Amino acid sequence: MGKFLLAVVVMLSGSSLMAQQKQAEDAAAFEKDIQRPGIQVFDVRTAGEYNTGHLPDALQADFTKKEEFKDRVQYLDKQKPVYIYCLGGGRSSAAAKWMRENGFANVVELQGGINAWKQAGKPLQGVADNEVQLTIEEYNKAVGNKGLVLTDVGATWCPPCKQMEPILEKFFQQHKNVKKVKVDGGKDVDVMKAIRSSGLPTFIFYKDGKEIGRKQGVMELAELEKLSFPGLD
Structure with a gap:
């Protein structure tokens, strides 16, 4: 019995060690694998680098900004491959080493990074093409209307922003009188500076052109409603 228990302990220890070991793939294998359902693709470059082109449907968090990285990575599913x-x-x-040490079951790295991806002739999404920013004047006009306006400062590549998508959809379904203004967190830099929004996602409510509430981060529907309707209990 003792030998059996020892064997089980050794086997489990070996499995744990294997889970912590580095896993990496070349561009061809990486491209094939990320097409499987349930895969989370994670870009840990800066937002500026991301906007020069990224892998399909990649989420983003700047690993050099530790607080941003830790905030966004918590919205990834630890049980699904990253x-x-x-x-x-x-x-x-x-970043992968940190994630493995913090409970992520399966983290696979792209050997040689996006440089190797490009050298292999693989396609990129979202290559910057001189898109026109939302101007401050356009923004002020949009939020200056009578009634309630919700500004959603976010981005498709931001994990907590993705987490908020179904909550926002439900909110606007239930409150059709609230107008939505979208600010692209990766592009509309001038507007973000003007409204003092540095983190994603950020939500700002206006009533008749006057700011009545704001919050950064993920919220439940009830909290979002309370922010937009301050008298709501």
Whole structure:
């Protein structure tokens, strides 16, 4: 019996060690695997680098900004595979090590990063093409209307923003009188500075052109409603 228990302990220890070991794939294998359902693709470069082109449907958090990284990574599912990359592999390797040590069951790195991806002739999404920013004048006009307006400062590549999508959808279904103004957290830099929004997501409510409430981060529907209707209990 003692030998059996010892064997089980050794086997479990070995499994745990294997789970912590580095897993990496070349561009061809990486591309094939991220097409499977349930895969989370994670870009740990800066927002500026991300906007020069990224892998399909990739979420983003800057690994060099520790607080931002830790805030966003908590919205990934630890039980689902995470396929991670950066420019050349250094940052993603460090980020993957941290994630494995903090409970992520399956983190796979892109060997050589996005540089290797490009060299293999693989396609990128979202290549910056001189998109026109939302101007401050346009923003002020949009939120200056009578009635309630909700400004949603977010981005498709932001994990907590993705977490908020179904909550926002339900909110607007239930409150059709509230107008939505979208500010792109990766593009509309001037507006973000003007409204003092530095984190994603940020939600700002206006009533008849006057700000009545704001909050950064993920909220439940009831909290979002209370923010928009301050008298709501």
